[in-house]
Amino acid sequence: MVAVRHGARSMNRRAEPEALRRAPRRRPARDASLETIYDRIFSAIVEHRIAPGAQLVEEKLCAALGASRARIRQALARLAHEGVVTLQPNRGAFVAEPTIEQTRDLFELRRMIEPPLVQQVAKSIDRAGLMRLRAHGNAEAAARRADDRRALVRLSGEFHLLLAELHGNALLLKTLRELESITSIAIHLYDAPAMPACRGDDHAAILAAIEARDAAKAARLMLHHLNEVESCLRLEMRQTAPLDLHEAFA
Amino acid sequence: MVAVRHGARSMNRRAEPEALRRAPRRRPARDASLETIYDRIFSAIVEHRIAPGAQLVEEKLCAALGASRARIRQALARLAHEGVVTLQPNRGAFVAEPTIEQTRDLFELRRMIEPPLVQQVAKSIDRAGLMRLRAHGNAEAAARRADDRRALVRLSGEFHLLLAELHGNALLLKTLRELESITSIAIHLYDAPAMPACRGDDHAAILAAIEARDAAKAARLMLHHLNEVESCLRLEMRQTAPLDLHEAFA
DNA sequence: GTCGAGCGGATTGTCGACAATCCGCGTTGA
DNA sequence: TCAACGCGGATTGTCGACAATCCGCTCGAC
Numbered sequence: 001m002v003a004v005r006h007g008a009r010s011m012n013r014r015a016e017p018e019a020l021r022r023a024p025r026r027r028p029a030r031d032a033s034l035e036t037i038y039d040r041i042f043s044a045i046v047e048h049r050i051a052p053g054a055q056l057v058e059e060k061l062c063a064a065l066g067a068s069r070a071r072i073r074q075a076l077a078r079l080a081h082e083g084v085v086t087l088q089p090n091r092g093a094f095v096a097e098p099t100i101e102q103t104r105d106l107f108e109l110r111r112m113i114e115p116p117l118v119q120q121v122a123k124s125i126d127r128a129g130l131m132r133l134r135a136h137g138n139a140e141a142a143a144r145r146a147d148d149r150r151a152l153v154r155l156s157g158e159f160h161l162l163l164a165e166l167h168g169n170a171l172l173l174k175t176l177r178e179l180e181s182i183t184s185i186a187i188h189l190y191d192a193p194a195m196p197a198c199r200g201d202d203h204a205a206i207l208a209a210i211e212a213r214d215a216a217k218a219a220r221l222m223l224h225h226l227n228e229v230e231s232c233l234r235l236e237m238r239q240t241a242p243l244d245l246h247e248a249f250a
Numbered sequence: 251m252v253a254v255r256h257g258a259r260s261m262n263r264r265a266e267p268e269a270l271r272r273a274p275r276r277r278p279a280r281d282a283s284l285e286t287i288y289d290r291i292f293s294a295i296v297e298h299r300i301a302p303g304a305q306l307v308e309e310k311l312c313a314a315l316g317a318s319r320a321r322i323r324q325a326l327a328r329l330a331h332e333g334v335v336t337l338q339p340n341r342g343a344f345v346a347e348p349t350i351e352q353t354r355d356l357f358e359l360r361r362m363i364e365p366p367l368v369q370q371v372a373k374s375i376d377r378a379g380l381m382r383l384r385a386h387g388n389a390e391a392a393a394r395r396a397d398d399r400r401a402l403v404r405l406s407g408e409f410h411l412l413l414a415e416l417h418g419n420a421l422l423l424k425t426l427r428e429l430e431s432i433t434s435i436a437i438h439l440y441d442a443p444a445m446p447a448c449r450g451d452d453h454a455a456i457l458a459a460i461e462a463r464d465a466a467k468a469a470r471l472m473l474h475h476l477n478e479v480e481s482c483l484r485l486e487m488r489q490t491a492p493l494d495l496h497e498a499f500a
Numbered sequence: 501g502t503c504g505a506g507c508g509g510a511t512t513g514t515c516g517a518c519a520a521t522c523c524g525c526g527t528t529g530a
Numbered sequence: 531t532c533a534a535c536g537c538g539g540a541t542t543g544t545c546g547a548c549a550a551t552c553c554g555c556t557c558g559a560c
Contacts, residue, residue: 057511068545073512077324081331083421090512090551105419112366112422113359171333171355172362175425307541318515323542340521340542 119219369469
């Protein structure tokens, strides 16, 4: 699976002021393959380096990523299909701002999928799988001790994806990956600032149930966990400014 | 509910030498909007008017649909993301051929989602929703009586989507729509030719359970139904021709 | 002072042209 | 005879240029 091999041809970066200085960090010939572009925008969004609702101007992205508009456009279309980005015709691309309704729907769907998922994993997991889960648990614990919130959010998401991977159903993994990325935006949008993805260490409890091969308990804990995470979000109606004014004089 | 409205427009565009000259502003007269293009290719695939594995050559599609390559390309990318089309780099687009493994994964995922879905619908459905379900049931019965297999396959799929719509979770509806379209390809690929989407009328039974507000029973029947449909498929290993030759001399 | 029309810059949407790549097929040499 | 090579047609991938659209702003009328 070799990535697309581009010629090291010019990327028409003509006016490039900071390129005059030494370029230790930004090599002009960074391979801007579609996958790379996609990944970078995706990470920037789910890691909250770009705020929900922000506009993603194509030309800006071209400049930032050193790619042509066509490629940027492709990446945006893909992100839009996954729900990470919203495409408004003739207006542009914006990073998604899941509404309260959508966030509820999101968790509802996850509650359907993940308890049976973990239940089946608990039944069928092998030694190697357990090792991976334990390693992940340790990484989470380390991030928690270090109080590295950003890493913790990322690892928390990856825990769920790891379960899906261990399950072995590729379609399920793909589906859950999309749900997970939207979840991470929603968390950044709605969670109470002080509360780090819910203090409790639900994942450790789930892991313990899996190790004990207690499938029913694992499923129950997963359901509880999802409820917990959702309830930590401030999903009470947040009145948006325009609606506010409009309703004030009704 | 997306009725597939086909353009009522013929596509016999032949050389139009003088028209080209006269009209410097050649507006894309036929409304080959992206949505239209997408819909037409999508329908052609899920209704099995194009065989699984067939290549979708961009220029051919341009000619057939009267659209530019850029638009076709966009539509294909979207179809690929939904799993209806497979994109091979530098090779082209092919209508998906779900493997046996993928088909099993598909049904496994549906078994996770749809029983709880119908369970919740049975609890919360209102009068209008029931009317729509009954109307759909009648349409299915009619197609069955008329022995219209193609319509029956389509309606069977739409029954599941209707349930998702009645549930009201938009994300779930979108997810299920994708699963449903891949399912319909898999059915066309693997089912025993004589057997029309499984003879029994499982949908009627599910509908009855919903009308009786027996949520648990509705869920149970849905699970049974999904198992039934999957078991009607011939998912035993089918040796493909190329592999056949290759392995014959191993 | 307010409202609407109209203008200009910025941004997206679309297309045609060209480059890169792949596949089938004929040729060649052992 | 057969395998390796390479050529030509067909197909996809990429880009730059231009058209269409939108938004904020100014200007003028009332």
